[in-house]
Amino acid sequence: MSKFVKNVITEDLKKRLDGVDNALLVNVIGMKVNDSNKLRSVLAEKDVRVMVVKNSLAARAVAGTMLEAAFDGLTGTTALCWGATDIVALAKEVVKATKDKQFQKFSILGGVMDGEAFTADQAVEISKWPTREEQIALLIGQIVGVGSGISSQLVAGGKNIASQIKQRWEDEIKDDEESAPAEEAVAE
Numbered sequence: 001m002s003k004f005v006k007n008v009i010t011e012d013l014k015k016r017l018d019g020v021d022n023a024l025l026v027n028v029i030g031m032k033v034n035d036s037n038k039l040r041s042v043l044a045e046k047d048v049r050v051m052v053v054k055n056s057l058a059a060r061a062v063a064g065t066m067l068e069a070a071f072d073g074l075t076g077t078t079a080l081c082w083g084a085t086d087i088v089a090l091a092k093e094v095v096k097a098t099k100d101k102q103f104q105k106f107s108i109l110g111g112v113m114d115g116e117a118f119t120a121d122q123a124v125e126i127s128k129w130p131t132r133e134e135q136i137a138l139l140i141g142q143i144v145g146v147g148s149g150i151s152s153q154l155v156a157g158g159k160n161i162a163s164q165i166k167q168r169w170e171d172e173i174k175d176d177e178e179s180a181p182a183e184e185a186v187a188e
Contacts, residue, residue: 006057013053013061017080021066022087024094024111024123028052028079031105039103046093048083070112078109087113091127 028036028050040050055078059071070080084090091111098106108120118126130138 006060009057010061013058016051017062017065017067017082020082021115022090022111022113023067023070023080023082024090025070025074025109026050026079026081026094027105027107027109029077029105031103035103035105039097039106043081043093043097046084046089048081048090048093050079050081052077052079066115067112069115069117070110072117074109086132087111088126088129088131091123091129092131095124095127 028039031039043050055071055074055076058080059068059074062068062071081090081094084093094108097103098108100106108123110117110119111123111126112118113126
């Protein structure tokens, strides 16, 4: 491959991977074309992109970016997966695809998160973490729970006082009703 062609491919890869901070490296070698296409469409439904790259060209394209650590020491050809809402959602979808019997040759090689490389085993662990949406839901639940507790404690004091005032008022009405017939009897 000529130097000009390598530069063109490298620039194209830079444009495609611009803004990508988290990715997984996967192996698609040995997969049948139909299975590979099916895998790509399954992952595309989840907003995950798959691109087969020559490691040396990809390493040149991502030099100086957050993805640089993923390509250290790699040789040959791999596929790069990126997308989804965050790295956890990406890992969940890719791990799910590796467990599908239709995609037996598909496997995770490693990845990169926030500029730090990780192994295939760590990718499986990351897939067990809560996604960004799940983390936000947990946080909102904790915030609302505290507010709800404070609100109920503030309202409880007022309800107790109101209940005591009502009880006192009902007791006075009852006393007035009981004393009224006795006063009428004395007056006669």
